[in-house]
Amino acid sequence: MSSLFGGGNSLRSKLTIVVLLTTGVALLTMTTALLHRDLSHYWEALAADLNTEAGILALSTAPAMAFDDRRTAQRNLSALSAKPAVLTATLYGIDGQLYASYGRTGAQPPPAQFAARDGHVRLADGRMELTRNIEQGGEMLGTIRLTASYDLWEHVVAYLQILGLIMAFSMIVALILSAALRRSITAPVAALATVAHDIVTRRDRTLRASDTPLEEFSQIVKAFNSVLEESEASTRELQQINHTLTQQIEETRLAEAARRQAERALRQSEQLYRAIGESIDFGVWVCDASGRNVYASDSFLQLLGVTQQQCSNLGWTDLLHPDDVQATTSAWLECVRTGGTWYREHRFRGADGNYHPVLAQGVPTRDENGRLNGWAGINLDISRIKRTEDALRDADRRKDEFLATLAHELRNPLAPIRHAARLLGLRGLDEAQTQAARDIIARQVARMALLLDDLLEVSRITRGHLELRQEPVSAASLLRAAVETTRPLIESKRHQLLIRAPEEDFDIVVDPLRISQALSNLLTNAAKYTDPGGRIVLLLQRTDREVVFSVTDSGIGVPAAALPSIFEMFSQVDSAIDRSEGGLGIGLALVKGLVSMHAGSVEAASEGPGQGSTFTIRLPGSRVREQSGVAPPGQVIRAQQGPLGRVLIVDDNRDAADSLAMVLGRSGHETFTAYTGERALQIGEREHPDVIVLDIGMPDMTGYDAAQRIRRTRWGRDILLLAITGWGQKEDIERALAAGFDFHMTKPADPENVEILLTEYLQNRLQTGSRALEERRDGSR
Amino acid sequence: MDQGETQQIIRIVIAEDNDDLRALLPPLLNDTPDLRCLATTALIGEVAALITRHHADVAILDIQLRDGSALKQLPELSKQFPATRFLIHSGHSNPDFIRAVQAAGAHAYLRKSGDIDDLIAAIRGVINR
Numbered sequence: 001m002s003s004l005f006g007g008g009n010s011l012r013s014k015l016t017i018v019v020l021l022t023t024g025v026a027l028l029t030m031t032t033a034l035l036h037r038d039l040s041h042y043w044e045a046l047a048a049d050l051n052t053e054a055g056i057l058a059l060s061t062a063p064a065m066a067f068d069d070r071r072t073a074q075r076n077l078s079a080l081s082a083k084p085a086v087l088t089a090t091l092y093g094i095d096g097q098l099y100a101s102y103g104r105t106g107a108q109p110p111p112a113q114f115a116a117r118d119g120h121v122r123l124a125d126g127r128m129e130l131t132r133n134i135e136q137g138g139e140m141l142g143t144i145r146l147t148a149s150y151d152l153w154e155h156v157v158a159y160l161q162i163l164g165l166i167m168a169f170s171m172i173v174a175l176i177l178s179a180a181l182r183r184s185i186t187a188p189v190a191a192l193a194t195v196a197h198d199i200v201t202r203r204d205r206t207l208r209a210s211d212t213p214l215e216e217f218s219q220i221v222k223a224f225n226s227v228l229e230e231s232e233a234s235t236r237e238l239q240q241i242n243h244t245l246t247q248q249i250e251e252t253r254l255a256e257a258a259r260r261q262a263e264r265a266l267r268q269s270e271q272l273y274r275a276i277g278e279s280i281d282f283g284v285w286v287c288d289a290s291g292r293n294v295y296a297s298d299s300f301l302q303l304l305g306v307t308q309q310q311c312s313n314l315g316w317t318d319l320l321h322p323d324d325v326q327a328t329t330s331a332w333l334e335c336v337r338t339g340g341t342w343y344r345e346h347r348f349r350g351a352d353g354n355y356h357p358v359l360a361q362g363v364p365t366r367d368e369n370g371r372l373n374g375w376a377g378i379n380l381d382i383s384r385i386k387r388t389e390d391a392l393r394d395a396d397r398r399k400d401e402f403l404a405t406l407a408h409e410l411r412n413p414l415a416p417i418r419h420a421a422r423l424l425g426l427r428g429l430d431e432a433q434t435q436a437a438r439d440i441i442a443r444q445v446a447r448m449a450l451l452l453d454d455l456l457e458v459s460r461i462t463r464g465h466l467e468l469r470q471e472p473v474s475a476a477s478l479l480r481a482a483v484e485t486t487r488p489l490i491e492s493k494r495h496q497l498l499i500r501a502p503e504e505d506f507d508i509v510v511d512p513l514r515i516s517q518a519l520s521n522l523l524t525n526a527a528k529y530t531d532p533g534g535r536i537v538l539l540l541q542r543t544d545r546e547v548v549f550s551v552t553d554s555g556i557g558v559p560a561a562a563l564p565s566i567f568e569m570f571s572q573v574d575s576a577i578d579r580s581e582g583g584l585g586i587g588l589a590l591v592k593g594l595v596s597m598h599a600g601s602v603e604a605a606s607e608g609p610g611q612g613s614t615f616t617i618r619l620p621g622s623r624v625r626e627q628s629g630v631a632p633p634g635q636v637i638r639a640q641q642g643p644l645g646r647v648l649i650v651d652d653n654r655d656a657a658d659s660l661a662m663v664l665g666r667s668g669h670e671t672f673t674a675y676t677g678e679r680a681l682q683i684g685e686r687e688h689p690d691v692i693v694l695d696i697g698m699p700d701m702t703g704y705d706a707a708q709r710i711r712r713t714r715w716g717r718d719i720l721l722l723a724i725t726g727w728g729q730k731e732d733i734e735r736a737l738a739a740g741f742d743f744h745m746t747k748p749a750d751p752e753n754v755e756i757l758l759t760e761y762l763q764n765r766l767q768t769g770s771r772a773l774e775e776r777r778d779g780s781r
Numbered sequence: 782m783d784q785g786e787t788q789q790i791i792r793i794v795i796a797e798d799n800d801d802l803r804a805l806l807p808p809l810l811n812d813t814p815d816l817r818c819l820a821t822t823a824l825i826g827e828v829a830a831l832i833t834r835h836h837a838d839v840a841i842l843d844i845q846l847r848d849g850s851a852l853k854q855l856p857e858l859s860k861q862f863p864a865t866r867f868l869i870h871s872g873h874s875n876p877d878f879i880r881a882v883q884a885a886g887a888h889a890y891l892r893k894s895g896d897i898d899d900l901i902a903a904i905r906g907v908i909n910r
Contacts, residue, residue, distance in 0.1 A: 416801035
């Protein structure tokens, strides 16, 4: 139904309901009126019909009743069977007693006695009952009573059926009419509603309602479309305004973003310049066009312990060093007058009470028209530069002093040499004088050579060109080598030398040459700066953490002020210079350099002038290696009693070979000499020497080739091979070691060094040999 | 050459702390006929006694001696021995130092690195002055 009527609230359904209701009410009213009329008519017609029948019967039966002919009366009654509507017919005597009766099958029997009223009609139990008196000649004979079926409901139903049909038909017609109406009336409305709905849902302002033939609706559609037109125009206008507003907002937003970006850039720039300013020790400063200070960094104000107000204007000049006030103030006023750049060093009195050297630099700042705005500049802390300058000046002064000392020291031996040479030229010299002159020359030359060696060593250390050849060596042998080098000096000054060392010797990994050199330097110093007959103690101690060598003397001592710089290059204590012992002031620098290269330290201690001094070398305990054998006590100073060996000396310079052989021979060693490489191999094969001292530059073969060939022999595999070269360049040494040499020495070979190496080698071989022998014995048991 | 002048013997004492020079200078000087080195010492404290003992015409002094500086003693020695010429024989060459030597009353200053002939000339120079 809803589809038929449309939606409950739609115009279409309401229209349909109106049509149907109107039709229904009209039909119902009409039917009720007709029914009422028809029922009245039916009742009257039936009553009249019964009355007529009753009249006829009364006439026809009156004679029979008058004659009491019941049969006839009965017959008359039975004639009513032709009248189907009559249900019963009963005749009552005047006494009211039943006289005759007729009844259709199934009809209710009449009452036996009946008191009737003439012409009375009544309805009861779906029957109409009519009573009529029977008269004849004015005489009352009886009463007749007729009943007929009075079926009102059947009548009504028939009516209602007709009504229903009529209503159904009417409704159909009404619906058809309604549909037609709907098409012509509701369709335009529905179309309008659809357009409105679409506009709302699709937001399409361009939609328009279609025109309709119905005049009223046409007006509505036009009005609607007109409203839409206006609405669209308003919308367009609004959109235009909106667009304009959006553009303006966007422009404002962009302008704001640009402004923020600019602000950010400005802030960053400020931060950058502030950071730059603060990174400068004493920050930045700004002065106005008339030269008055208007800003100084906090770092500068803090340095001086003043406020910006105190610094402003020319307040800062009050804090200058009194010696700088006049010059700086004048220079600044001149700078302001000329609008020039500012560059000046001066000193400011700091809050700490000290004067601080400051370099102020500044440039004039100008606006776009070139008009002077003021000055901006920085204050640099140049304390370090000043200190460096002082240090450089000091170093320069020390260098000059050193050069003077060097010249002095190099020249000093020249006079004795020159005079001795001159003396040797004189006639009539006795043997003692001649020998004395020779000794003087030899001693002074040795002194010069020592000086030059020290110089070269220090130079090598300073330039990092000195390379250590580290190996495990016995600590005792280091002491021995140092003592042997300085023994002549110590003995010449009649010093007492005491050596204290642990009972058990131990190995230590060092460059033996360099450590014994450092020790001998300390011993030489002790001997030099101690009056004759003094006492020198050389001490060797070993702890878990370190190995300590110390040299203590009873000499002139060191002033406390000189202790901190005593190991610096060119440093020499004045009182030491006065002693005319000379020296370049590089001996201790050399000691420090050599010990530092071994990761060790060196220190000096003295109670003061005249109180003697102690110099201590400390080497890390990690350098210690336990010796496999236990050295006998007292071995430390047993240098001259070492084992004796067989030495082959090979040099094409016969003098060099012979003199070295002679010196070694005097010490008790068995010596052989060869002047060519081939000859050396032959002698080696025959004599099986312990050591071969081999010159590198020989005519028939190089020392390198000779060494390689010696190492390939059975007898030469493990012997001690010493190379002698002219220059001692790093490449020479490396090449010598690669060729199989154990050690390298520069020409001329020092017999003492050869002997030290030989002794060490022989001792080591003895120990390993005896150990090997013991092992063999153990094995054979 | 004036033989008379060359015949005069110049008597010399030397104070020198360098053992080698102390050993070398006397025979070299004595090899010259008119020079006679009569004594040497390494101590400034002995100089006055040697001059007195040997009637020295010339005293050759090193500056640094074992017992002190010759410069400190020089004014006193000059006053004590006005007839004696004092010749400072030193390794130093600093001009300030040389000026100080002259101020102290030395008659000549000679650097040690020179030849023995320079020393001889200097000795004769101070005598003839």
